[in-house]
Amino acid sequence: MQNVTFRDLYEDYPDFHIQAFRERKRIVDYDRIIFHFPIIWFGLPPLLKLWIDEVFDMRWIAEGQHNILSGKDAVIVTSVGGSESNYTREGKYKTTAEELLTGLCVSLDINNIDLKNTHIIYNADNLEEEQLEDYCKELSQILNTE
Amino acid sequence: MTILIFLGVAIIMVPLGKKLGLSSVIGYLLGGILIGPFCLQLTGRDAADIMHASELGVIMLLFLVGLELEPQKLWQIRKRILGLGLSQMLLSIVGIFIVFYVAGFGLQKSVIIALCFAMSSTAIVLQTLKEKNLFRTVSGESSFSILLFQDIAVIPILALLPFLSKSQKAIAQVDHEKVLLHYIPEWLQPFTVIGAVLILILLGRYIFIPFLRFVSRSGLNELLTAASLFLVIGVSELMISIGLSPALGAFIAGVMLANSEFRHELESNIDPFKGLLLAVFFVSVGATINFDIIASKPVFIFTAAVIVLGIKAVVLFGIGKYYKMNNEQSFFLAFALSQVGEFAFVLINFSAGLFLIDYQANSELMAIVAITMCISPLLMIFKEKILDKRFIKQKSEENVELGIIKQRKIIIVGFGYFGSTVGRLLKANGIRSTVLDNDPDRVALLRSNGFNVYYGDATKPALLRSAGIEEAELLVICLDDPEKNKFLVDYVKENYPDIKIFVRAKNRLDAYEFLNKKVDNIYRETLGTAVDMAVDILKENGMRKYTARRMGKRFMIIDKAMTRRLAKEKDENMVTFTLRETLEREAQLLALDSISFEENHWSGDDDDDK
Numbered sequence: 044m045q046n047v048t049f050r051d052l053y054e055d056y057p058d059f060h061i062q063a064f065r066e067r068k069r070i071v072d073y074d075r076i077i078f079h080f081p082i083i084w085f086g087l088p089p090l091l092k093l094w095i096d097e098v099f100d101m102r103w104i105a106e107g108q109h110n111i112l113s114g115k116d117a118v119i120v121t122s123v124g125g126s127e128s129n130y131t132r133e134g135k136y137k138t139t140a141e142e143l144l145t146g147l148c149v150s151l152d153i154n155n156i157d158l159k160n161t162h163i164i165y166n167a168d169n170l171e172e173e174q175l176e177d178y179c180k181e182l183s184q185i186l187n188t189e
Numbered sequence: 190m191t192i193l194i195f196l197g198v199a200i201i202m203v204p205l206g207k208k209l210g211l212s213s214v215i216g217y218l219l220g221g222i223l224i225g226p227f228c229l230q231l232t233g234r235d236a237a238d239i240m241h242a243s244e245l246g247v248i249m250l251l252f253l254v255g256l257e258l259e260p261q262k263l264w265q266i267r268k269r270i271l272g273l274g275l276s277q278m279l280l281s282i283v284g285i286f287i288v289f290y291v292a293g294f295g296l297q298k299s300v301i302i303a304l305c306f307a308m309s310s311t312a313i314v315l316q317t318l319k320e321k322n323l324f325r326t327v328s329g330e331s332s333f334s335i336l337l338f339q340d341i342a343v344i345p346i347l348a349l350l351p352f353l354s355k356s357q358k359a360i361a362q363v364d365h366e367k368v369l370l371h372y373i374p375e376w377l378q379p380f381t382v383i384g385a386v387l388i389l390i391l392l393g394r395y396i397f398i399p400f401l402r403f404v405s406r407s408g409l410n411e412l413l414t415a416a417s418l419f420l421v422i423g424v425s426e427l428m429i430s431i432g433l434s435p436a437l438g439a440f441i442a443g444v445m446l447a448n449s450e451f452r453h454e455l456e457s458n459i460d461p462f463k464g465l466l467l468a469v470f471f472v473s474v475g476a477t478i479n480f481d482i483i484a485s486k487p488v489f490i491f492t493a494a495v496i497v498l499g500i501k502a503v504v505l506f507g508i509g510k511y512y513k514m515n516n517e518q519s520f521f522l523a524f525a526l527s528q529v530g531e532f533a534f535v536l537i538n539f540s541a542g543l544f545l546i547d548y549q550a551n552s553e554l555m556a557i558v559a560i561t562m563c564i565s566p567l568l569m570i571f572k573e574k575i576l577d578k579r580f581i582k583q584k585s586e587e588n589v590e591l592g593i594i595k596q597r598k599i600i601i602v603g604f605g606y607f608g609s610t611v612g613r614l615l616k617a618n619g620i621r622s623t624v625l626d627n628d629p630d631r632v633a634l635l636r637s638n639g640f641n642v643y644y645g646d647a648t649k650p651a652l653l654r655s656a657g658i659e660e661a662e663l664l665v666i667c668l669d670d671p672e673k674n675k676f677l678v679d680y681v682k683e684n685y686p687d688i689k690i691f692v693r694a695k696n697r698l699d700a701y702e703f704l705n706k707k708v709d710n711i712y713r714e715t716l717g718t719a720v721d722m723a724v725d726i727l728k729e730n731g732m733r734k735y736t737a738r739r740m741g742k743r744f745m746i747i748d749k750a751m752t753r754r755l756a757k758e759k760d761e762n763m764v765t766f767t768l769r770e771t772l773e774r775e776a777q778l779l780a781l782d783s784i785s786f787e788e789n790h791w792s793g794d795d796d797d798d799k
Contacts, residue, residue, distance in 0.1 A: 060742035 047186060048073070052090050059090060063097040070098065071111055076156070077186070078147065079120045081167065085136070085143050095150055104153055116157040118185060119144060122167030130165070140165075160185060195476075198224050199468045213320065214313050215566040217468055221475015222563075246466025247312045247531060248425045249459050251340070251436045254315055254333070255443020256452050257324060263444055266334060269512075273331055274338020276508050277526075281307035284500040297353055301540050302554065304346050306497050310530030310562055311336050311436065312467060317525060317569060322660070327514060328521035335505075335526060340437050343532050350540055385433050386441055389424070393445020401451045405629040405644055417458040450632045453625070453643040457651035474531070478559040482552045490553060494560040498568075502527040524572040528565035529558040597662040600625065602647040602677060604635065607693055607714060608667030612640065622665070623656050648673050650680065658685055666692045671699045678706050697752055704756035720745055 056062075070076070080088050087095075103110040121144070129135040140163045151158050162185055164178055198220035206216030223229055286303035294302065314332055323329035397420060404416045424442045425435030446455060483490050502523040509519030534555065541551040599622035601612055608624070615622055624642040626632050635642045645652040647668070658664070664681055666674050674692055681688055691710040694700045703711045724741035728734050 058742065060739065060746070062746065 047077075052094055056090065056094075059093060061090075061094055061097040066094070066098045067100075067111065073115070075116050075118065075159075077118045077120060082121055082123045082140065082143055085138075087147060095147070099150060099154065110154060113155040116159050117151050118159050119147065119161045120164075120182060120185065121162070122164040124168040125166065127165045160188075194224055195221075195469050195472045196465075199472055203468075213468075214316055214471055215563070217471030218475040218563050218566075221472040222478060223475075224472070225476035225478060225480075227478075227480035244470065244531070245422070245425070246463055246468075246470045248436050248439045249421055249463035250312060250315050250467060252421050252424075252439040252443040253456060253459060253463060254324075255440040255445075256447050256456055258444055259447045260444055266330065269331065270334040270338050273334045273508060273512065274342070276511075277335050277504060278307050278339065278342055280504040280508070281501050284504060285497060288496055288500065298546060298550070300353065301350070301536075301545055304350075305533040305536045305540075305554065305558075306529050307501075308339050308343070308530045308532040308536070309336060309501070309526040310528050310565070311340065312470060312531055313528060313562060313565055314525050316467065317566070323521075326518075328509075328518040328525075331509070331512070331514070331518070331522055332525055335522075337440070339530070339532065340434055340440070343434050343536070346536065347539065350536070350543060350545065353543075353545060381431060381433065385428065385431055385438070389438060389441045390445055393442060397442070397446060398449050398451070401449070401455075402629055402633065405451070405454075410646065410649075413454060414458045417455050418462065420455075421459060450629075450636050450642055450644045453652055453655045454645035456655035457645065457649060460651060460655065470531070474559055474562055477555065478563075479552050479556055482556050483560075486553065490556055490560065494557045494564065497529060497557065498527045498561055498564065520572050520576050524565075524568040527568065528561040530562075533558045598657065598660050599623065599663045599665060600653075600656055600658060600661045601665040601667060603666065603668035603693075604631065604640075604642060605667070605669055607669075608665070609635075611665060611667060616640070623661075625652065625656055648676055648680075650684075653681075658688070661685075661688055664688050664690050666690065668693070671695045674699075675702060675706075678703065678708060682706060682708075700752050701756040704753060716745065716748065 052061075078091070080091050083089075086092070099112070102108055103112065121140070123130065123140050123143075125135070130138065130140045132139075141161060144161065148158060148161075162181070170178070199217055202220035202223070203213050203216035206213060206219070282303045285306050286299050289299040289302050290296065314336060318324055318329050318332065324333070401413070401416060404412055420442065421439055424438045428435040428438030446452060505526050506519045506523040509522045514522070537546070537551055537554050537558070540546050541548065546554070599615070599620065601608055601622050601624045604612060604624050604626040605628075608626075612622060612624055621641065624635070624640060625645055625647040626635075626642055627644065627646050629644055632642050632644045643656065645656075647653060647656075658681070664677075666677050668674050668677070671694070674694075678690060678692060681690060689710070690708050691712070692703055692708055694703055694711050694713045696713060696715050700711050700713050720741045723744075724737045727737040727740060732740075
């Protein structure tokens with residue numbers, strides 16, 4: 044895909060030392076951020092959380108400040124272990140997968156980033172080869188949507 | 190003088206051959222024909238003598254092959270040596286015998302011809318295997334097994350030939366020649382081979398290695414070269430004196446030393462001599478071809494050569510197929526080993542000495558042998574250029590995978606405090622590497638702890654080559670002396686541009702030089718530890734530990750980026766820095782520090798982007 048840049052945070056910052064200024068400089072060049080991560084213990088992977096902590100700046104959302112993130116849009120692609128029925132009010136975890144993403148969604152919203160799509164893959168720890176292929180097709184469709 | 194001509198023609202012909210895509214063997218042989226008595230007449234009649242002298246090259250070649258074969262490995266392939274070797278010898282002998290007997294050569298003569306022609310040329314085949322780097326492949330190993338068996342088979346054949354002769358005088362003469370073997374009681378004689386091998390094994394284990402350690406402690410390179418030569422020539426002389434094949438002795442000595450730390454050093458010491466002597470050997474083969482004989486009976490000699498090649502190739506291909514090799518491997522065996530080898534020269538001359546064959550037949554046979562040797566490299570080209578394309582499907586890449594980590598071939602140069610830390614961490618994660626170090630005591634200690642360490646001076650190109658720099662993917666340079674590190678970087682960048690270099694740098698000034706030599710992975714030994722220390726001091730001053738650690742990390746990133754930038758600013762013609770410039774640079778760095786540490790400085794590290 045030509046206009047998509049893939050970045051693996053755990054490869055870029057193996058020692059968890061995020062270079063915030065470098066990230067901020069880069070982010071300006073893109074219109075869409077796709078967050079692609081597994082949900083670990085019902086939350087974001089620690090390095091992704093740290094990335095948001097370091098890169099997003101509280102001063103940007105203050106009144107009358109220029110926000111470099113404003114007007115961009117976002118897609119969340121995430122995977123969880125366990126079936127979809129577990130992630131319901133009545134199910135095993137008594138919460139939905141979407142609810143686990145609340146912190147991220149609020150952060151996007153407050154920076155005026157439009158969340159286009161949230162794609163959740165259930166049973167990610169136990170998928171057959173065929174299912175994986177189906178999901179891959181779905182993902183490439185998501186990447187190609189305007 | 191003759192040697193001079195031999196070397197001269199080799200120097201001219203081999204690069205010429207290489208240009209045309211021919212192997213060096215053809216170059217040597219053509220060179221030999223060119224200077225031989227039938228072309229330029231530069232050599233006298235003593236070419237045969239020179240050939241005899243240069244057989245030491247073949248001996249050295251076998252010693253080197255032995256060095257690459259560890260004893261356990263040899264034991265593993267013992268069945269293959271016996272199976273492949275015996276079947277090749279027997280089938281070839283029978284095949285060739287039948288053809289020559291039917292052609293009316295008489296029983297005795299046919300037997301001798303068959304025995305001689307069943308042999309393949311160790312020199313040509315091993316040289317080919319080395320040049321094409323095929324030692325560790327199935328076809329390479331099989332070829333080698335067959336050759337090894339032939340080497341051993343020469344001994345009983347030499348012992349057998351006198352009994353074919355009806356002349357008592359000849360037997361007496363031969364008996365007289367054998368020196369030590371003669372004194373051993375007759376019932377013990379069959380056991381001499383086993384006894385000699387055992388003696389060599391004991392020598393290798395308890396004498397050679399301590400001897401080499403003792404010599405290497407002197408720290409004199411030329412002394413170690415002398416010791417290596419002494420070992421090889423000594424062993425071959427010993428074998429000759431007890432009447433066994435010197436090549437076999439050298440091979441066993443090599444195998445015994447394959448496990449020692451001196452393996453690569455010995456290789457790099459012997460290799461040039463071997464190359465030289467082999468070159469002379471091949472040239473002399475070319476020079477001894479008697480074109481008068483060929484011209485007088487061209488049809489007979491060429492048909493004989495082709496028939497011999499044909500029989501041997503068919504036998505070899507059959508054996509390859511029987512041992513479940515694929516087409517490519519079987520073709521390789523068939524074409525690589527079908528020539529008649531240098532042992533035939535020995536056997537033919539020996540038979541002539543026993544009056545088993547007359548002078549005329551002697552020259553004819555010699556000519557046939559030489560022709561097959563000349564044709565053999567051409568057959569290899571034919572196999573590579575034509576057969577490989579037609580019959581063999583693209584081979585799939587074979588990657589040895591350790592889980593998801595791919596094992597790359599790594600060489601670590603220098604295993605002092607710095608290099609050993611690198612090596613230990615790699616070893617703890619199951620990553621193998623080849624280590625070179627020039628402290629004999631440290632090498633001995635590390636080897637006893639299971640490290641794959643070899644003794645030698647890594648700034649010598651020959652040692653790097655024998656350690657396998659040609660196939661290596663990563664080179665880790667951890668020598669203490671920055672000048673040696675720089676020399677190595679220059680040498681490797683120039684000769685092996687594809688290898689990835691990781692280099693230890695003493696300080697920032699070294700790092701500038703490495704950066705300008707286009708090395709990406711530079712490790713300043715004074716940076717990491719000093720920063721760690723500063724971080725701990727920050728903590729002592731009451732800074733929160735996490736903040737202090739982050740400050741340390743940030744400092745490292747900025748410092749590395751600045752080093753890159755400053756190295757770029759100074760142009761390449763600037764070789765060394767004066768003290769004043771060094772201080773200026775420090776000042777520049779400090780000034781940049783104060784800017785870059787500003788929280789919102791966005792353009793801190795353009796150079797850092799990969």
